[in-house]
Amino acid sequence: MTGQWAERSFRREGEAAGTVADMQKDQRWHQRRHAVYWRGALYVHCEKDFVMRIPLSKDTYRIIHPPHGIEIYECSELLLGRSEKGVYCALIGDEGQLRVWILDESCSRMEWVLKHDSGCGLAAAQPSLNYFSQQGNGPWILQNANRREGDNIVEAPIDQEPEWDSDDEDVLNNQDSRVENHQYKRFDILGFHPYKEIVFLHISLSRGLAYHLNTSKLESLGNICPIHYYNRATHRFIQSCFPYTPCTMGGFPGSCSS
Known part of the structure; x- marks a missing residue:
């Protein structure tokens, strides 16, 4: 660790997110896009609810498609986060139901699996x-x-x-x-x-x-x-929110001892 910013280039692995028409600008008035870190990789929430997975040990990235069926929730906002078992995303439906997905990385094509549906x-x-x-x-x-x-x-x-x-x-x-x-x-x-x-x-x-x-x-x-x-x-x-998780910086390489 040098303590300085460095520029890196990344190449895509796997399939693309879609066509140019698929990536048209989001029309939602309020967009909160987060990024989370989990087991050596950074997950970045992108437009149209695609997620970009960037492993920090490689100069590559992979595109993860949104959960199946969320296009029916036109006014709902998907939120990306990290919790007990990995990377999650969730939204509140038009009728007040909470839906939560967890990212399954066990196969080459990573996909979201429905974890919970509160119904009404x-x-x-x-x-x-x-x-x-x-x-x-x-x-x-x-x-x-x-x-x-x-x-x-x-x-x-x-x-x-x-x-x-x-x-x-x-x-x-x-x-x-x-x-x-x-x-x-x-x-x-x-x-x-x-x-x-x-x-x-x-x-x-x-x-x-x-x-x-x-x-x-x-x-x-x-x-x-x-x-x-x-x-x-x-x-x-x-406008924005995140869970605060205290940590001790002394355990990281190159950190100050004081």
């Missing part, structure tokens, strides 16, 4: 509670960010430990009397848990949720909006 489970489990209350593990905070209240600047809290425990499930039961179907509320995906099969979601920028793929349990994470957020933000949306 998400739409039926929207909790009829105050979306701006502090119920659950919340509120979320703006980490290392100051805020202004009038003429005073309030410094961000220091050294606050995260409160959420993925094994301590505050589950929203589909049969609970608190549960109703609010058609005006909209689910969206925040990301994947880095080492457990959990998908993080939010409802209309207000409440954070954790969906456990193995049990289909929906867990409330509390009010997703930081304190005083609604007093500061006129146009509210989530």
Whole structure:
């Protein structure tokens, strides 16, 4: 490792993504394309939901086609991520159903295999509670960010430990009397848990949720909006998000010892 940027060229292995017509520009108004690293390869989310796999040990790349059948979800956005068993992608359908695929790399033609389909489970489990209350593990905070209240600047809290425990499930039961179907509320995906099969979601920028793929349990994470957020933000949306995974840089070659 030299600690400097270097230019590399890559050649394609396997079939092309398609024709020029297939690669026409995406028409979706909001595009969040991520890249993930898994077992020595970089997976890059490209236009029209193709994924480019780049093994770092070789000067080649391979194109992976989108999951079969997702073209029917014209208004849904596919999100690429990494979790317990490899590379995943997911989307929320028009009726509020969550679909998750995992990448099968066991054959020469890599393909997406459907891992989970919630059916109408998400739409039926929207909790009829105050979306701006502090119920659950919340509120979320703006980490290392100051805020202004009038003429005073309030410094961000220091050294606050995260409160959420993925094994301590505050589950929203589909049969609970608190549960109703609010058609005006909209689910969206925040990301994947880095080492457990959990998908993080939010409802209309207000409440954070954790969906456990193995049990289909929906867990409330509390009010997703930081304190005083609604007093500061006129146009509210989530432009980008990713799960934060702390690591120790000292274990990497060429890193500083201090």
